[in-house]
Amino acid sequence: xxxxTALIADDEPxxxxxxxxxxxxxxxxxxxxxxxxxxxxxxELFDQHQPAIVFLDVHMPGLNGIEAAxxxxxxxxxxxxxxxxxxxxxxxxxxxIDYLVKPVDAARLxxxxxxxxxxxxxAPDAGAAFDAVLERMASELRQRSGTRNWLQWIKASVGSxxxxxxxxxxxxxxxxxxxxxxxxxxxxxxxRKSIRELGDELDPERFVQIHRSVIVNLHYxxxxxxxxxxxxxxxxxxxxxxxxxxxxxxxHFRQM
Numbered sequence: 001x002x003x004x005t006a007l008i009a010d011d012e013p014x015x016x017x018x019x020x021x022x023x024x025x026x027x028x029x030x031x032x033x034x035x036x037x038x039x040x041x042x043x044e045l046f047d048q049h050q051p052a053i054v055f056l057d058v059h060m061p062g063l064n065g066i067e068a069a070x071x072x073x074x075x076x077x078x079x080x081x082x083x084x085x086x087x088x089x090x091x092x093x094x095x096x097i098d099y100l101v102k103p104v105d106a107a108r109l110x111x112x113x114x115x116x117x118x119x120x121x122x123a124p125d126a127g128a129a130f131d132a133v134l135e136r137m138a139s140e141l142r143q144r145s146g147t148r149n150w151l152q153w154i155k156a157s158v159g160s161x162x163x164x165x166x167x168x169x170x171x172x173x174x175x176x177x178x179x180x181x182x183x184x185x186x187x188x189x190x191x192r193k194s195i196r197e198l199g200d201e202l203d204p205e206r207f208v209q210i211h212r213s214v215i216v217n218l219h220y221x222x223x224x225x226x227x228x229x230x231x232x233x234x235x236x237x238x239x240x241x242x243x244x245x246x247x248x249x250x251x252h253f254r255q256m
Contacts, residue, residue, distance in 0.1 A: 004120055005033045007049065009042035009068065010057035010081060019055060019081075019104055026106075027113050039063030040199050043071045043248045044212050051076060053116055055100075058082040058141065062200035063209065066138045069097075070251045077116055077124050080137075097133055150203035154182055156189035163189065167207075171220040171236055172243060173198060175213035183241075208252045210234060210245045224253045 006023070010016050016035050023030055033049040036042035039056075040063045046054060054076045056065035063071075069078050080099045098112050154165045169185045179190040180198060199209055209215050216234060223235040224245065232245040232253065245253065 003029050003031045004053065004116075005031045005049065005051040006053035006055065007034045007036065007042065007045055007051045007076075008032060008055045009036035009039065009060065009065065010055075011037050011060050012057075015057070015081070015102065015104075019109075022104065022106060022109055023113070026110055027117075030113075038196070038200065039065060039068035040196055040209060042068045043209075046072055046076065047212070047246075047248055052120060053077045053079065055079045055081055058137065062196070063204070064141065066134055066141060067204070069134060071248045073130065073251070074124055077119055079112055079116070097130065151198075151201040154191060156182055156191045158187065158189050165189070167202065168217075168219070170217055171239060172214060172216040172241070208249070210243060210249045210252065212246065212248075214243055216243060 004027075008016050008019055010019070020032055020035075023032065030053075033051050034045040036045050038060045042054065042056065042060075042065075043063065054068075054072055056068055056078060058065040058080055059082070060068075065080060069080070072078065078097055080097055081102060081104070082099060083102045098115055100108060100112060151167055154167060154170065156163050156165055165182060165184050171183050171185070173183070173195065174181045175195045176190060178192075178194075180193055180195055182189050182191055195209070195213060195215060199207075199215060202215065206219065207215050207217055216236075220236045220239070221234060222237040225233045225235065227233060230247040230250055232250055234243040234245050234253075236243070
């Protein structure tokens, strides 16, 4: 019989280690197939391993746990990990999402394990209640986080010069080996920074990841054309490039 699988996503290594140890004791058959340090990595690792269960920290740099949950909806049983009880109460009252409050209590985790074991084999809940809880959690998270100083300029070498590129003029960024190609109004340049690092520094209200290797400026999007198997092609304003949107990131455009 195939063992159930899970992914743990939290930016705190000690919490990941502690949760893994507790799960090993309470549910020895559960196989932890991957651990992620942020939401973007969680989505990427989910696509690689397709686990049945995902433990998601609400507060992670870049793509937070709520956005990651939107990307994974209908494909896994989701358990949120949060330091704030109010998120958990909302989720639990709706019966849409399970939760654990930091520090994770062994008795509470045992209850969660029992519920997960009962739910395995059933389709994950991704209905209206699920979406409503995520929206309330996202709103509360924005209020709690306050105003953050997002990246305003990207430093890039263009020939013999170092160019300061305003992020508002960047149409999209694409991973290129160990570098990232930055495409903006006046050209294109390679920078020594990964897509994952950029995702943590850019304003998520303006920039979204649409593929494991691509981040796009929403102000440049002119049209999204749906494809097969929950994918899409993204067309840019005044540009010829057509960018692929993978299934994990299509949720950004469901209401556009």
